[in-house]
Amino acid sequence: MQASTTGTEPLKNLEEWDDFVASRYKPGKSESEFRNYNADANPTVTEFYRQNHAHQTLDYVLHKKAEYGKLNRGKKSIWEAAEYLNTLVDESDPDTDLSQIEHLLQTSEAIRKDGHPRWMVLTGFIHDLGKVLCLYGEPQWGVVGDTFPVGCAYSDQIVFPEFFEANPDSKVPQFQTKYGIYEPNCGLDKVHLSWGHDEYIYDVTRNYVPEPAQYMLRYHSFYPAHKHGAYRHLMNDHDAEMFEWVKKFNPYDLYSKGAEKPKLKELKPYYDELFAEFFPDKIAW
Ligand code: FE
Numbered sequence: 001m002q003a004s005t006t007g008t009e010p011l012k013n014l015e016e017w018d019d020f021v022a023s024r025y026k027p028g029k030s031e032s033e034f035r036n037y038n039a040d041a042n043p044t045v046t047e048f049y050r051q052n053h054a055h056q057t058l059d060y061v062l063h064k065k066a067e068y069g070k071l072n073r074g075k076k077s078i079w080e081a082a083e084y085l086n087t088l089v090d091e092s093d094p095d096t097d098l099s100q101i102e103h104l105l106q107t108s109e110a111i112r113k114d115g116h117p118r119w120m121v122l123t124g125f126i127h128d129l130g131k132v133l134c135l136y137g138e139p140q141w142g143v144v145g146d147t148f149p150v151g152c153a154y155s156d157q158i159v160f161p162e163f164f165e166a167n168p169d170s171k172v173p174q175f176q177t178k179y180g181i182y183e184p185n186c187g188l189d190k191v192h193l194s195w196g197h198d199e200y201i202y203d204v205t206r207n208y209v210p211e212p213a214q215y216m217l218r219y220h221s222f223y224p225a226h227k228h229g230a231y232r233h234l235m236n237d238h239d240a241e242m243f244e245w246v247k248k249f250n251p252y253d254l255y256s257k258g259a260e261k262p263k264l265k266e267l268k269p270y271y272d273e274l275f276a277e278f279f280p281d282k283i284a285w
């Protein structure tokens, strides 16, 4: 199945966004270089952000949270979800057999090699399973992209901030104050982030994984906060503490790509056991 062929889907595949993020944070790149991307050199990514920033309103986010929060898309094991995600293939890439599972395994195996706890290895494997949203028919701008709070002022630490001009929320004065609809340091749990694969996989797995894993899953695309320190005024001290884990996780997500091809057959018994340690056979999606 090819899920990104309609004319309104700017990215050739979801990895195009991940690759863009990875190039943005190439080791050695300065904060100012980060601001300097050339829209012409990156037309698909630019168009993607144009749509993402225009359409991610508070109202949209609340609707998606309510819709997917029911977890009524059927029960699946972790392997079944991963295999389902793998049906999202990229026809421009001839070598796609395991592309999605590969990113998951490269991330989790890199974490495992560094001797991190088993729950973190697990987190590496499941962190992008929320991308199945694409297979439910959600547009790319509602699945991937850096996340940001809605219902309050947009930080200038968000990429392509100029595209918020087209977001209806930018015309609602109440949503454009520093705190917007939130209280100072109210805690991120009370803050609605733009909708995408982070929030969905957090919601699916929250009852089964430890809290640092929940933070990693829920905020791994919240680059304005975990890379640039934005939105500290909405976070509480507990969030700040937990974000140390989010930061610890990020390099594995960004830089494990291109590592050795993981051998699924060899690794499967380890992961069978790992999944069984935290999850029942099937969970609600
Ligand atoms: Fe992700």
Ligand code: FE
Pocket (backbone or CB within 6 Å): 018, 103, 127, 128, 253
């Ligand atoms: Fe990822």
